[in-house]
Amino acid sequence: MAIAEQSDLFLRACRRQPVERTPVWFMRQAGRYLPEYRALRAQHSLLELCRTPELAAEITLFTVRKLEVDAAIIFADLLLPAQAMGMELDFVEGEGPVLSDPIRSAADLARLHLPADGELRCVSEAIRAVCKDLHGKLPVIGFSGAPFTLASYMIEGGASRDFLHTKRLMFHHPELWTDLVNQLVQVLSEFLRSQVEAGAAALQIFDSWVGALAPSDYQELVLPYSRRIFEAVRPTGVPTIHFGTSTAGLLGRMAQAGADVIAVDWRVSLDVAWSQIGYEHGIQGNLDPTLLLAPFERVATGASQILRAAAARPGHIFNLGHGVLADTPPETLANLVEFVHSETGSR
Amino acid sequence: MAIAEQSDLFLRACRRQPVERTPVWFMRQAGRYLPEYRALRAQHSLLELCRTPELAAEITLFTVRKLEVDAAIIFADLLLPAQAMGMELDFVEGEGPVLSDPIRSAADLARLHLPADGELRCVSEAIRAVCKDLHGKLPVIGFSGAPFTLASYMIEGGASRDFLHTKRLMFHHPELWTDLVNQLVQVLSEFLRSQVEAGAAALQIFDSWVGALAPSDYQELVLPYSRRIFEAVRPTGVPTIHFGTSTAGLLGRMAQAGADVIAVDWRVSLDVAWSQIGYEHGIQGNLDPTLLLAPFERVATGASQILRAAAARPGHIFNLGHGVLADTPPETLANLVEFVHSETGSR
Numbered sequence: 039m040a041i042a043e044q045s046d047l048f049l050r051a052c053r054r055q056p057v058e059r060t061p062v063w064f065m066r067q068a069g070r071y072l073p074e075y076r077a078l079r080a081q082h083s084l085l086e087l088c089r090t091p092e093l094a095a096e097i098t099l100f101t102v103r104k105l106e107v108d109a110a111i112i113f114a115d116l117l118l119p120a121q122a123m124g125m126e127l128d129f130v131e132g133e134g135p136v137l138s139d140p141i142r143s144a145a146d147l148a149r150l151h152l153p154a155d156g157e158l159r160c161v162s163e164a165i166r167a168v169c170k171d172l173h174g175k176l177p178v179i180g181f182s183g184a185p186f187t188l189a190s191y192m193i194e195g196g197a198s199r200d201f202l203h204t205k206r207l208m209f210h211h212p213e214l215w216t217d218l219v220n221q222l223v224q225v226l227s228e229f230l231r232s233q234v235e236a237g238a239a240a241l242q243i244f245d246s247w248v249g250a251l252a253p254s255d256y257q258e259l260v261l262p263y264s265r266r267i268f269e270a271v272r273p274t275g276v277p278t279i280h281f282g283t284s285t286a287g288l289l290g291r292m293a294q295a296g297a298d299v300i301a302v303d304w305r306v307s308l309d310v311a312w313s314q315i316g317y318e319h320g321i322q323g324n325l326d327p328t329l330l331l332a333p334f335e336r337v338a339t340g341a342s343q344i345l346r347a348a349a350a351r352p353g354h355i356f357n358l359g360h361g362v363l364a365d366t367p368p369e370t371l372a373n374l375v376e377f378v379h380s381e382t383g384s385r
Numbered sequence: 386m387a388i389a390e391q392s393d394l395f396l397r398a399c400r401r402q403p404v405e406r407t408p409v410w411f412m413r414q415a416g417r418y419l420p421e422y423r424a425l426r427a428q429h430s431l432l433e434l435c436r437t438p439e440l441a442a443e444i445t446l447f448t449v450r451k452l453e454v455d456a457a458i459i460f461a462d463l464l465l466p467a468q469a470m471g472m473e474l475d476f477v478e479g480e481g482p483v484l485s486d487p488i489r490s491a492a493d494l495a496r497l498h499l500p501a502d503g504e505l506r507c508v509s510e511a512i513r514a515v516c517k518d519l520h521g522k523l524p525v526i527g528f529s530g531a532p533f534t535l536a537s538y539m540i541e542g543g544a545s546r547d548f549l550h551t552k553r554l555m556f557h558h559p560e561l562w563t564d565l566v567n568q569l570v571q572v573l574s575e576f577l578r579s580q581v582e583a584g585a586a587a588l589q590i591f592d593s594w595v596g597a598l599a600p601s602d603y604q605e606l607v608l609p610y611s612r613r614i615f616e617a618v619r620p621t622g623v624p625t626i627h628f629g630t631s632t633a634g635l636l637g638r639m640a641q642a643g644a645d646v647i648a649v650d651w652r653v654s655l656d657v658a659w660s661q662i663g664y665e666h667g668i669q670g671n672l673d674p675t676l677l678l679a680p681f682e683r684v685a686t687g688a689s690q691i692l693r694a695a696a697a698r699p700g701h702i703f704n705l706g707h708g709v710l711a712d713t714p715p716e717t718l719a720n721l722v723e724f725v726h727s728e729t730g731s732r
């Protein structure tokens with residue numbers, strides 16, 4: 039157990055307040071690269087882990103203890119709300135998530151429903167358990183998918199390369215698209231608020247695949263709905279982070295959705311990204327997760343470049359540009375936390 | 386047969402000279418979306434089509450006649466040079482290209498060799514046949530992959546999502562990476578020059594997957610080699626186009642490689658991209674190919690936005706942001722050519 043005494047480093051960085059060192063956490067920091075996680079997965083399906091608050095809390099907690107990161111993100115799956123809205127969710131080895139009977143018509147849409155009472159309670163219960171254990175020593179991040187990314191899974195039925203079905207629906211049937219994302223705004227807003235009520239001290243909204251869109255299509259068909267999510271959670275008072283990949287051409291527009299912090303991937307230099315986002319926002323990122331497969335000397339060089347690009351400006355949260363890969367050596371992640379802390383700790 | 390009398394519209398745009406209307410062509414304009422192409426594919430494998438100059442020429446020609454585009458791109462496959470260097474190439478239905486025994490060690494590298502004399506001659510012979518038929522009425526574009534993209538196929542053994550093996554080699558074994566891309570620079574430079582000798586009036590270098598890299602890694606491990614390709618073909622005097630996807634964060638660096646025209650995908654607004662590339666370069670792009678599955682009204686709106694962003698500045702070539710998708714209605718492409726021509730023809 040080696041959780042920092044200082045619990046609000048991450049939250050102060052989210053609010054662009056001065057910090058004594060740059061906070062660090064990692065997307066998918068609780069995942070397959072950890073032997074402890076693989077041992078649990080040998081006994082339980084991914085959905086069992088997500089839907090059993092004690093197990094989700096345990097995974098969340100052993101990860102932050104092992105890595106000494108500055109925030110805990112609740113262990114959960116992005117697609118739980120789709121399941122709660124009536125879709126059948128499964129995880130196929132080597133293929134990732136599969137949602138049966140994807141949404142491609144008005145009839146498909148009619149099958150969706152608001153989550154039954156308590157259907158998503160597993161997540162807030164897990165947050166409660168984590169907060170209780172941490173005694174306020176570390177902030178807990180709640181999260182959900184953004185309307186576009188969640189809708190794309192529901193329309194494609196899983197991961198996608200070209201998002202053909204999603205774009206076809208957006209371009210051919212804008213009224214169905216609007217109906218679907220309106221439903222998602224309602225469900226996700228409620229889901230996120232319930233996570234804050236349970237103790238989440240910050241929220242991250244994952245629009246992981248939004249970089250597939252042209253900026254003008256984003257502006258017209260996605261931004262209004264993402265904005266409503268941030269408006270809905272603003273009264274909770276917790277800081278918000280808005281993440282996407284391949285967004286180098288979208289950053290100015292994403293910033294308009296209203297998050298406090300924009301999370302960027304490695305495909306753009308952090309200084310260039312921040313100037314496009316605007317310094318009234320914080321920035322999170324942005325090491326290439328693949329770099330963690332390199333010798334640590336090269337990892338350190340990459341991390342140093344990012345810290346230099348952040349130029350000690352308040353509001354930088356160190357993270358990867360996407361989730362930790364399964365092949366990552368756990369000691370590399372632990373060393374990286376230590377490296378970022380020691381490099382920035384002299385301020 | 387409806388090929389424009391004016392044959393040098395495209396070439397003048399490449400050189401940023403004034404044009405009476407914006408030239409148009411499409412990446413993968415000869416492909417599965419065309420019934421004529423599917424009929425040929427029913428009789429021949431993809432590699433047979435590529436390696437039989439008469440067939441490759443026929444495909445190239447019926448496409449430009451059907452679409453009335455302003456340039457013909459020779460029908461060929463990006464991976465022919467990898468095959469010529471000793472790798473076994475196959476196309477697996479639904480999976481795309483497969484290169485057996487991918488290059489991941491010094492021993493793998495030692496298996497590669499310079500192409501035997503005449504091994505890539507099928508491409509220049511096809512170019513000769515097309516040029517002969519066109520009588521100079523339309524320019525023919527020759528092409529190759531860029532060192533990074535071709536190397537990534539050779540290291541991954543096919544398409545990839547995360548480029549794990551490629552980056553592992555780049556980061557862990559920079560000496561093997563250097564050896565591989567040096568070989569590719571030599572092979573591709575020679576291959577491109579042979580295409581110009583055969584009659585190609587312009588060259589496009591496809592670095593399709595380079596957007597997977599962080600800008601600093603691009604600068605160190607890719608840019609020097611791409612630059613050498615452009616230096617090698619400059620004495621031929623033909624204009625060069627440098628294409629990649631997800632490059633919104635890389636454009637300034639890509640422009641330093643030395644192409645006349647930078648081709649961008651739809652993930653960035655054309656005006657923003659051009660300002661980053663610099664107006665001493667032309668720009669090609671950048672409609673989302675998925676938009677061609679939409680009603681034509683929406684296609685036209687998207688095309689108009691791009692033409693407005695180009696602001697009638699000399700040096701814009703209209704194209705998609707990536708290749709034509711198999712589901713595209715051929716009449717939509719033909720209508721789009723007509724639309725761009727008529728919208729810009731009043732200048």
